[in-house]
Amino acid sequence: MTQTEQARDFDHAIKDEDIERAKLLIGIDAPISIDEHHRECSVDTIRQFAIGYGDDNPLFVDPDYAATTRWGGPIAPPMIHSSLSKKMLGDPIPEDIRKATKGLFSGVHLFVSGQDTEWFKPVRPGDQLFGFGGMESTEVKTSEYAGRSVIRVRRAVRVNQRAEIVAIERTILIATERKKSRERGKYMDLKPATYTDEQIAEIDEIYAAEGARGAEPRYFEDVEVGEALPKMVKGPLTLTDMICFHAGGYGFGPYGIGGTRVGYKNRQKKPKFYIKNAAGIPDVAQRLHWENEWSQSIGNPMAYDYGIMRECWLTHYLTDWMGDDGWLLRQHDEMRKFNYIGDTQFITGEVVGKRIENGNGVVDIEFRATSQRGEITAPATATVALPSRELGPVVLPEPDEELRRKAIAFMARHNEIANGKNR
Template structure:
């Protein structure tokens, strides 16, 4: 046994400590650029009016284009379409051949994972009846020291989603920070942060922002009418509560394969991914994921309170953009960073401005910079985006073209899915 492999003898009741293994880090690096079918399903697998409506409402979006099955019939889309971030709640499992052992992803079990940013490109809308499939792989793996948690692994994973016709719907790159639990617990830099409290007057000021929010809707926003420096308005989100987290999950955020469960399903999940379950103060195994709604647990690892999901703030950011751009525009891309935690009780205002205009081929594009700012005055989620607007000269926007290499992979994976499904049917006869 080498020095690095030695372990100190611990009391029987000491919490288990999980650390990065060098072989897991190397395997992750070896898998950069290798894509595999997503063989697990999310909470939903097919878009329906109810799924689209409930998902939009889960993060506070009441845009009729997303929540009203009749409204979209009179728009350029010809029907109700799904909100941009529907991918986090809608994926059907793909049938695929077993992944070779040398290409299996390391699990990093027992390691905290934080979403620190995403970049998403959208290529076509999701309609009622569409089924979404996905394949994914590592795009980048970097080992570094983190101020909060010591040794950290920065992993960028690309998620490619396609519909039942093998058409690429969107590509999302998610940057995650993996940290060792025993290290993060030693860091106390966030303990000085006081939980937010509010007076009736404070809530009234937030309500004023909500009351003043405007959605562009069917009033076409033309490219020619937009000016660089133009203010995109202000949107409120918060104060964040446990209820917000419950609604977000019930509305569609499945977080597979760690989907919250209960009863016998939880028992089965504990057998499958035991390190994901950590005893609470009553000695009951509960998900590490409760850090998003259990402030006592969050404080036990050095944070002042429970905090939201990075994906929730991405939903907020797309909500801000789609309200501003109107029904006839198309959200081409968005990049966001999660620089600060958004704790229970925090309130955010989202503001932004136009920073550029350009015409590329047959697309009239507007570039924007925007951000979510907490009541502490901290920008927790800066972002940039590109929006295609209709032009008075050409009329409707043209949708972007998906990368050819991913279209080829999508067609191959869906073809194999069909073959395996046929084999299963024949074997069952």
């Protein structure tokens, strides 16, 4: 069987019964039983994660510098919860719901199209993160490119070992009938990007001008609506970038990519995740992010990045701009276009609002990643709290009281089970 034939076998249509079964999960919170790549935060965890997506902000990568800031030491970049999490113990979803929803959308291509995230507490060395959550909504749409799609929003509440809510993420998950898009062949004529020495020099010039705001406060009073943020560049995207991102900590916890014997054992546990390559070797379906041949067999012209990778880039844009004393309150982003190997993303933005919120001076920002083709691949919005000469330092936000009580209850149950197992 050829790789393309395997892709067809892997690529099933969305079933009506799966859509109805998916709705059974809406509103049910349960512990997130996944160990991510990192299970406890350290100075090295923070540094490696930041460098993995290309962020050299000294607040994240230089402990001596970080000790001089308001935080008193290193804090993790905003998206650290994509890499750092420990299995939360607790009561699973009801057994009848579990059985009724087993094997949802099996064989259907799944990807992340965007996320809404709110941040409440910094993550520091020594912290552990746990999570609970579930599906908030399920919606069916049709499009020319993907055929029928199921759009689901999954909420995950990230808490530390002290039961403090660190972040709330709402991930937009898309299940698509990619076989239809492959048959139409849309985008398959897209050619890989190439660059002249002059074009690389132009990109390097942007890199040379970049840098984190650092210790110089960006005061709320000094920001004006309509003000443009400095341009940032990411790319041209290479296989090396993908390797660095994985090595930095994005271990894709649900599937646990590993080599040799670890990979073999994982293949025994998750055989459907492993699809033979052109040489007949079982390999992860996820390799569409670095193997052109496999990506082409399921309807893409070449390999492309992770959505979470661009989300890290977008938060990097904001943390560079706001400085050590600012706080990223929330970000909404959408992955509208693929970012293929060879592509370059230029991130630009502007201040669109300014106000007082919960005792902080906050600004609203609209920004986006635009490829070298001139296509907006990732539009985004964000709200940033800045220090104020009149209001004082930024005050960290507080989560909803009901959700805070739920977080305490989930962690109490986790500790009860953990202590029982340790006796």
